[in-house]
Amino acid sequence: MKFLNDMALFVEVVKAKSFRGAADAIGMPNSTLSRRISALEKTLGLRLLHRTTRKITLTEAGQIYYERCKRIVDEAKLAQEQLSEMLTQPSGVLRASLPVDFTVTYMAPLIAEFAKLYPGIVFDFDLTSRWVDLVNEPFDVAIRIGKPENSQLIARPLAVLPTYLYASPRYLDRSGEPAKPADLANHECLGIMKADTWTLHNGTNTTKISIGSRFTLNSVGMICRLATLDMGIIMMMEKIVADDIASGRLRRVLPQWRGAPVSACAITATRLLPAKTQHFIKFLQEHLGKV
Amino acid sequence: MKFLNDMALFVEVVKAKSFRGAADAIGMPNSTLSRRISALEKTLGLRLLHRTTRKITLTEAGQIYYERCKRIVDEAKLAQEQLSEMLTQPSGVLRASLPVDFTVTYMAPLIAEFAKLYPGIVFDFDLTSRWVDLVNEPFDVAIRIGKPENSQLIARPLAVLPTYLYASPRYLDRSGEPAKPADLANHECLGIMKADTWTLHNGTNTTKISIGSRFTLNSVGMICRLATLDMGIIMMMEKIVADDIASGRLRRVLPQWRGAPVSACAITATRLLPAKTQHFIKFLQEHLGKV
DNA sequence: GTCCATTGTTTCTTATATAGAACAAAGACT
DNA sequence: AGTCTTTGTTCTATATAAGAAACAATGGAC
Numbered sequence: 001m002k003f004l005n006d007m008a009l010f011v012e013v014v015k016a017k018s019f020r021g022a023a024d025a026i027g028m029p030n031s032t033l034s035r036r037i038s039a040l041e042k043t044l045g046l047r048l049l050h051r052t053t054r055k056i057t058l059t060e061a062g063q064i065y066y067e068r069c070k071r072i073v074d075e076a077k078l079a080q081e082q083l084s085e086m087l088t089q090p091s092g093v094l095r096a097s098l099p100v101d102f103t104v105t106y107m108a109p110l111i112a113e114f115a116k117l118y119p120g121i122v123f124d125f126d127l128t129s130r131w132v133d134l135v136n137e138p139f140d141v142a143i144r145i146g147k148p149e150n151s152q153l154i155a156r157p158l159a160v161l162p163t164y165l166y167a168s169p170r171y172l173d174r175s176g177e178p179a180k181p182a183d184l185a186n187h188e189c190l191g192i193m194k195a196d197t198w199t200l201h202n203g204t205n206t207t208k209i210s211i212g213s214r215f216t217l218n219s220v221g222m223i224c225r226l227a228t229l230d231m232g233i234i235m236m237m238e239k240i241v242a243d244d245i246a247s248g249r250l251r252r253v254l255p256q257w258r259g260a261p262v263s264a265c266a267i268t269a270t271r272l273l274p275a276k277t278q279h280f281i282k283f284l285q286e287h288l289g290k291v
Numbered sequence: 292m293k294f295l296n297d298m299a300l301f302v303e304v305v306k307a308k309s310f311r312g313a314a315d316a317i318g319m320p321n322s323t324l325s326r327r328i329s330a331l332e333k334t335l336g337l338r339l340l341h342r343t344t345r346k347i348t349l350t351e352a353g354q355i356y357y358e359r360c361k362r363i364v365d366e367a368k369l370a371q372e373q374l375s376e377m378l379t380q381p382s383g384v385l386r387a388s389l390p391v392d393f394t395v396t397y398m399a400p401l402i403a404e405f406a407k408l409y410p411g412i413v414f415d416f417d418l419t420s421r422w423v424d425l426v427n428e429p430f431d432v433a434i435r436i437g438k439p440e441n442s443q444l445i446a447r448p449l450a451v452l453p454t455y456l457y458a459s460p461r462y463l464d465r466s467g468e469p470a471k472p473a474d475l476a477n478h479e480c481l482g483i484m485k486a487d488t489w490t491l492h493n494g495t496n497t498t499k500i501s502i503g504s505r506f507t508l509n510s511v512g513m514i515c516r517l518a519t520l521d522m523g524i525i526m527m528m529e530k531i532v533a534d535d536i537a538s539g540r541l542r543r544v545l546p547q548w549r550g551a552p553v554s555a556c557a558i559t560a561t562r563l564l565p566a567k568t569q570h571f572i573k574f575l576q577e578h579l580g581k582v
Numbered sequence: 583g584t585c586c587a588t589t590g591t592t593t594c595t596t597a598t599a600t601a602g603a604a605c606a607a608a609g610a611c612t
Numbered sequence: 613a614g615t616c617t618t619t620g621t622t623c624t625a626t627a628t629a630a631g632a633a634a635c636a637a638t639g640g641a642c
Contacts, residue, residue: 068370079359
């Protein structure tokens, strides 16, 4: 089946009723076209076109072959169109791996809006804290907080979110309110995973401090919950703890300082993405930045 | 439409569920296959296959594209089969240009037999003495007596037919019976077209004599008719004058001598012939030799 | 009849794609 | 866990095909 392309060329020649005309239409030198049709005829073992220097006519075999080829080429065009529709008209199942708390707090309203915008898309979300294996698992996209370690993957930045320090009033009453970053060394600092340093800025200065904690956690929600239970100080994105701030369960610590901003990324295994994924990422990039 | 071939390759990969397997099946290095599929994906703008080093799975787009491609490839195979059927199962219209008298006398019975052998073939014969232009006229084959002058055409020898000299008894009574070839110089020698020499053999010797005639003709039948009307001596194939010999209208002249044998050829514009033409020529070659 | 414009084919240089081996990754077997 | 085998990708010399111009042939215009 090495002559599929030549079939398309043959169709063009028949349509144009001329080698040169077809060559111009395709944008190919007529010499190549002539050679290709000849090669096709040789492969098939019989002549498709009666050539005169002045005009060409189909042989009986050519007539039959043309009918077939036309259908094939039309089919191919259809396939192409259908696929480019997939590229432009987002539809299908969007499988995404999302971080639990960030998604619940920040992305939920955006996803609702996006779902309204593209009724053709069905969503299959896996909310998990682990860094899923995009190569082996059939996710279209993964949203992650922080930098991706695997260089094979394509990461697109979505938003950079500032973080601040929070603790419960009761904790601060008990353990004392830190006045400067260095004071944190004497506090229970609840970080994600095994983070052992926190970087703080106050607009002009940056300081890096070692933190200690009795907890190693991979859940933002759990960290916040522990904070509301007076277990320590957390460095957290604003919206995550908004409710707890409003209700007084938590309050800002070292309000002149802010933590290192965390970046949210959309990660994919390839750049060749269907429209649903492309639009999803684009939508998040446009709307997450304003949060 | 430059990716038709790649579509076929893609189908093979999906069918084999493996690059290597497909490559082996096609007989192509897997490196090429890998590159070609990648190129196809790049052209389409989205990924068709999820690759793991261990197995490959179709993406949503790939699934859709595969369905289409499979149909296209199947269509192409069908077209190929239909055409190869034309190559093996003779059918359709066989358009042939034939010399009038040779066909009526020598070929008629063979054609009848051939027609019985291949019921699928319909015949469109143009009996004419002119050397038709095979390039411009849609003849599948032309049968000609003598050597073809155009080197572009493909000539296949069919038969070599001996010729003898004949005249009517009354002509011989009137003009005298030639005893040796040289005597022909004093006779009315009716040749085809403007033949001005006849070559004669008697088994051991060959002699070439100039002939003169008041007639320039392009019809064998007419020459024979003139001969029966006592107009001169003709050099003719045996069967053409069989009836005239049997009825005594003509009789052999210089019976030790025979004329230069004439060869019948099948002439085609190309070697890429459909089965009907191939079989026709083969049949004539096999049966005309025995006449 | 002669010249001109157009068309399909051929030729020759240059560019592109291919084949084969090396490579990296990952499952399977011990 | 370590090794082996299998699989997809990458690299580079080589073969194949493309492109531009020349060519041959044909039909029309004058």
